[in-house]
Amino acid sequence: MMKQFLYIGFIAILLGSCKQNRDQTLVETPETKSDISFDYATGLTVQNTETGIYVTVKKPWPDATKDYTYKLITASSQKRELIPEPDAGTIIQVPVKRIIATSTTHLAPLDLLGVEKSLVGFPETDYISNSTIRNLIETGNIQDVGINERLDVESVILTQPDVVIGYGVEGENPTYNNIQKAGIPVLFSGAWVEKHPLGRAEWIKLYGLLFGKQKQADSIFNKIKNDYLQAKELVIDLPKPTVIAGATWKDVWYLPYGDSWQGLILADAGCNYIYENTSGKGSLAYNIEQVLKDAQKADYWIAPGSYTTYSNMLADNQAYGQFKAFQQKKLYTFALKRGSTGGFIYYEEASMRPDLVLKDIIYLTHDRDLLKDYQPYFFSTLLP
Incomplete structure (x- = not known):
């Protein structure tokens, strides 16, 4: 058992040396600083500020006691400087290229945005129905990384994801803490807590930010919203x-x-x-x-x-x-x-x-x- 923990620790150190230090924050100067608005989703906010894009996920499971804050940084930005920001929350470099999802509900946004190939890991892959993603599984491009919330930390580390999309049901999962200690950010999705039908769908805007496809995500959501409201009007x-x-x-x-x-x-x-x-x-x-x-x-x-x-x-x-x-x-x-x-x-x-x-x-x-x-x-x- 001790050898296993030492091995995981070695991998984490090795991968960490290959990535930018996540304890420091790159301060971005976005071309525009308007916040992203949400008309139906109540579980998240996005602020586009002088120092970058901040995402707050509000209490992402029914009895959660706190919010989770994330800062999205762009490595290609021409205007950046290192400034310590101890309260910035978890840092995620965007656009994301490699992602681990933990619920099949996380897969539909990837499909709609056309970024299925970014998925490199998923727990219990037999539950996945999407034909494109199934093909990626069968060709070895997506690894099985555990069981539901009990992710195999070693497998997660070896897939080298830019971010893990997690979820909670009855409290914080220590597995996610271990993943973050290895230098891999975990972003909690609270979409499933949303009650309004369009509120859940509006979380695609967050995926748009992660993959650098904000305009496409907005367009997709607007089409879903308009179709929904037009159908509702019929009856x-x-x-x-x-x-x-x-x-x-x-x-x-x-x-x-x-x-x-x-x-x-x-x-x-x-x-x-x-x-x-x-x-x-x-x-x-x-x-x-x-x-x-x-x-x-x-x-x-x-x-x-x-x-x-x-x-x-x-x-x-x-x-x-x-x-x-x-x-x-x-x-x-x-x-x-x-x-x-x-x-x-x-x-x-x-x-x-x-x-x-x-x-x-x-x-x-x-x-x-x-x-x-x-x-x-x-x-x-x-x-x-």
Whole structure:
């Protein structure tokens, strides 16, 4: 064990000698000093100042107690000088060329910006669905670097990333601290905490900064935003069908809160979600008797867990057959759309493409002439 730690330490020192000292800050003089605005995302701010671009990620998991600050520096800047900035936060040199992501939700921005080849490491690569990234995995260009949040520090160091995109669930992960001690910056993404559907998508602006593609990121987000708002407008004055969501897991039915990302999309799709007046963190958890009482007559059933067939649902719980939506075959699932290794495309792409989620639900729960020639991207009719 001691040899392993000494080996990791040696690698860290070796790599650190090849990189610019991250304890000193290059002060940049940007051509423009306007801050980047966020219309929907509440979890980050970007300030473009005399001394550089500062990114603050605000409490990136539900019970986080602090914010995280990052400073982006450009090595090619012609106007720079070394000034000690002890409170500058973590330094990240941009544009990023090599990146490690830790959640499949981090991959959609790379795909949209066309920088998939920058990905050099990912934990448990079997969950990745994107075909371009799968090809990079199969050709050995992307390394498996551990399991979820328990990254293998040695593997991370050997891939020589410019930054690791991390996330937290229940507190700081000591693995990330060890990675940063090796001189590799860790940037926490709090996109998944955002409740507004467009708020999560707006985090692509941060990736635009990291990869030197700010204008492209702005353009992509504006297109997603406009498509979302135009689709929402289609159903504002229409009758609202009632909708239920989720399914049971170990005798507990988990459903999204009304003020959650999923709940807000259902509302914007012109649906009357049975639990639309609820609010909170995580998921609602009821027994099936309670849901049957509340939602037996719901018109539609969206996202019944990972189920793909009516027969499997009945085999697991005969009570499902008592719901009107089940009887009338009005269940729609994302579980039929998977990558070549079984990962759900919805989990990977939906947070960055709320416009497509919204259009899918509108198409499936309203008059289909509203979106003529549209083909649902994520959702499909449940199979027999």
